[in-house]
Amino acid sequence: MCDRIRNQLPSWRILISINVVLHLLTALPVIAQTAEERGRTIAQEAYRRDSGFHDMTAQLTMVIHRANGRERTWEMRTKVLEVPGDGSKTVIMFDSPLDLRGTALLTVDHRTGSDQWLYLPAFRRVKRIASASQTESFMGSEFSYEDIRSQMFENYRYRLVGEEALDGRDAFIVERVPLNAASGYSRQIVWFDTHTYRTLRVDYYDRSEQLVKTLTISGYRLYLGRFWRPDTMLMVNHQTDASTMLRWRDYAFETGLTDRDFDRRSLTSAN
Numbered sequence: 505m506c507d508r509i510r511n512q513l514p515s516w517r518i519l520i521s522i523n524v525v526l527h528l529l530t531a532l533p534v535i536a537q538t539a540e541e542r543g544r545t546i547a548q549e550a551y552r553r554d555s556g557f558h559d560m561t562a563q564l565t566m567v568i569h570r571a572n573g574r575e576r577t578w579e580m581r582t583k584v585l586e587v588p589g590d591g592s593k594t595v596i597m598f599d600s601p602l603d604l605r606g607t608a609l610l611t612v613d614h615r616t617g618s619d620q621w622l623y624l625p626a627f628r629r630v631k632r633i634a635s636a637s638q639t640e641s642f643m644g645s646e647f648s649y650e651d652i653r654s655q656m657f658e659n660y661r662y663r664l665v666g667e668e669a670l671d672g673r674d675a676f677i678v679e680r681v682p683l684n685a686a687s688g689y690s691r692q693i694v695w696f697d698t699h700t701y702r703t704l705r706v707d708y709y710d711r712s713e714q715l716v717k718t719l720t721i722s723g724y725r726l727y728l729g730r731f732w733r734p735d736t737m738l739m740v741n742h743q744t745d746a747s748t749m750l751r752w753r754d755y756a757f758e759t760g761l762t763d764r765d766f767d768r769r770s771l772t773s774a775n
Contacts, residue, residue, distance in 0.1 A: 543662035543678045547694075550701040551657040557731050559761035560584045563754040564596075568645050571745040578604065578643070585761045590614055592654050593766035604643070608771040613654040617684065620649060623771035630768050639688030646717060646739040646748040650688055659683055665693070670705060674698040689716075700724075702732050717741050728757055 537545070564580040579600040585593045591613035598604040606625035611618060620633035638650040660680035667676055675695040682689055693707040706719040723735025737750040764770065 539664045540662060543664040543680075546664065546676050546678055546696055546701070547660070547662045547680065548657055550696050550703065553701050554731070555586065557728070557757050558586055559757070559759055561754075561756045561759055561761075562733075562752050565751040565753075566645060567749045567751070569747045569749070576601075576644075583759075583761055583765065585763070585766055591618075591656055593763070594652075594654065595766060595771070596652070598643075607643075609642075609652075610766060610768060610771055611653055612766070613656055615656055615658045617659070618653045618656075620653070621768050621771065628772075630771055635684075635686045638686060646741045646746055647750075648688060651719075651739070660692075667698070670695050673704065675704055700732060714743070716743055727755055731757070 561581070561583045564582060566578045566580060568576045568578075578598060581597045581599065583595050587593060594611045594613070596609045596611075598607040606623075608623040610621045610623075612620075618638075620638075621630050622633055623630045633649055638653075639648050641647070642649050642652055660682055662681075663679045665677050665679050667674065669675065674697070676698055678694045678696060679691055680694055681691045688710065690709050690711050690713055692709070694703060695705040696702070697704055702724055703721055705721065707715055708717040708719070710716045718740050720738045720740075721734045721736070722738075724732045725735065726732055733752065733755050735752055737752070738747060739749075740747045
């Protein structure tokens with residue numbers, strides 16, 4: 505009797521049942537994602553949304569605050585070029601103060617690492633920044649040479665450690681561990697906006713697992729209907745009580761930059 509009933513079931517009902525089973529089987533890997541897989545997915549999406557602008561220029565003001573109350577202000581310009589299938593190239597040029605005018609830093613970021621060169625007008629030469637020096641302060645600021653490199657997705661190991669509201673925004677909290685053994689950090693904790701995947705905050709832990717710095721990024725604006733860029737980046741050093749603020753302005757995209765604008769020889773004529 506049961507066999508006769510099953511044989512009389514409409515074929516469309518059988519097809520629906522098969523589709524439901526297949527859908528559930530397909531969804532299982534997503535439901536069962538590990539914290540590592542989820543963290544990697546979030547970081548990859550953040551990187552994807554931040555890519556595709558081709559090239560960009562901007563003006564920057566860097567304000568350095570010392571624990572003793574002293575303050576220094578520098579004016580800079582930057583230009584960035586994406587390298588399809590690899591990474592990006594960035595040049596930072598100093599306009600003031602007078603003793604730094606003409607100084608320029610070239611950073612070439614790859615999926616497997618970075619190279620940096622610094623041009624010092626007083627010596628009229630281009631100096632390569634050694635990997636061992638990436639932990640050093642960038643021109644006396646709270647940003648190290650490592651900090652101002654592009655945070656390439658492939659250069660870290662990830663893990664989702666939680667979700668919480670940060671300044672009224674829901675955020676994923678992702679731990680990323682540098683794969684570079686020369687990094688000055690044992691790990692970094694990153695807050696990503698759950699809706700736009702913008703980076704809101706980064707906590708940096710040194711090799712002794714002590715919280716050394718916190719970067720807070722704010723004042724985001726949308727450009728070209730797709731790319732979010734901040735007005736302010738504040739790096740606070742918890743061990744020295746010093747801080748450095750970067751104020752960004754005058755963003756411009758698709759300006760026609762090419763590889764020639766990022767040649768090491770171009771550093772000497774960047775101004």
